[in-house]
Amino acid sequence: MVGGYVACLLDYQLGPRNGLVLIREAVDRGCRVPIIFLTAESGEKVDIEAMNAGALDYLVKGEINARMLERSLRYALKLGDTLEELRRLATRDQLTGLFNRREFERMLQVQKSQADSAKTEFSLVLVDIDHFKRVNDQHGHPAGDEVLREIARRLLGAVRGNDQVARIGGEEFAVTMPGTPKQAAAAVARRLSESVRSRPIVVREGLELPITLSVGVANHPADVSAKADIVMAADKALYEAKTAGRDRVVFAGGA
Numbered sequence: 001m002v003g004g005y006v007a008c009l010l011d012y013q014l015g016p017r018n019g020l021v022l023i024r025e026a027v028d029r030g031c032r033v034p035i036i037f038l039t040a041e042s043g044e045k046v047d048i049e050a051m052n053a054g055a056l057d058y059l060v061k062g063e064i065n066a067r068m069l070e071r072s073l074r075y076a077l078k079l080g081d082t083l084e085e086l087r088r089l090a091t092r093d094q095l096t097g098l099f100n101r102r103e104f105e106r107m108l109q110v111q112k113s114q115a116d117s118a119k120t121e122f123s124l125v126l127v128d129i130d131h132f133k134r135v136n137d138q139h140g141h142p143a144g145d146e147v148l149r150e151i152a153r154r155l156l157g158a159v160r161g162n163d164q165v166a167r168i169g170g171e172e173f174a175v176t177m178p179g180t181p182k183q184a185a186a187a188v189a190r191r192l193s194e195s196v197r198s199r200p201i202v203v204r205e206g207l208e209l210p211i212t213l214s215v216g217v218a219n220h221p222a223d224v225s226a227k228a229d230i231v232m233a234a235d236k237a238l239y240e241a242k243t244a245g246r247d248r249v250v251f252a253g254g255a
Contacts, residue, residue, distance in 0.1 A: 010038065
């Protein structure tokens with residue numbers, strides 16, 4: 001259920017706007033509520049237009065009865081659940097449940113555009129697990145998987161509500177921070193690092209592993225001349241954190 005509703009029945013006739021326009025606007029804004037389109041017309045053209053706009057089913061008003069409405073609702077809800085699961089599989093990392101790299105790149109572009117329009121700051125944090133290969137080599141891949149899952153949980157617990165966390169590589173994570181100045185991003189980055197360093201990760205009974213992070217932080221416009229360069233700037237800072245001995249936070253352009 002999204003926004004308090006499990007389904008929406010929407011009429012084609014809505015005064016100056018038709019229902020197809022409203023469906024498109026709702027879908028563009030991220031609406032996931034299953035929509036059933038109601039129309040006085042019948043025919044393939046209406047069917048195709050409604051489905052292309054984002055409706056999951058449509059009913060001709062002069063033909064509706066209780067049984068047909070029940071069937072349409074059941075169908076739309078089931079199809080909505082299926083589509084939501086497909087969206088989840090397409091945008092989430094299977095192991096950690098975080099956003100995957102593809103979704104991270106999409107979110108980054110959206111947030112960059114929003115920052116451009118609003119003329120606000122934008123920060124990016126890149127995180128790498130120190131000596132992760134050693135975990136897999138010494139304790140096996142199941143241990144490595146548990147470390148990744150726990151790191152994901154701790155990162156999610158350390159960020160703010162508007163931040164987005166993604167797993168973008170084997171042991172690499174990213175946090176996008178729209179509307180965030182460098183000072184605030186620095187505080188979050190240090191909190192991320194401390195959330196992992198503060199206590200060992202329990203991999204299984206009798207095995208606890210101390211884990212640390214290398215972290216790179218970049219901000220636009222403080223550290224880069226173009227938002228397109230922010231990933232490169234954060235990645236360079238991350239590289240500096242690793243070559244300087246790991247277990248530290250490094251800022252693009254200095255602290």
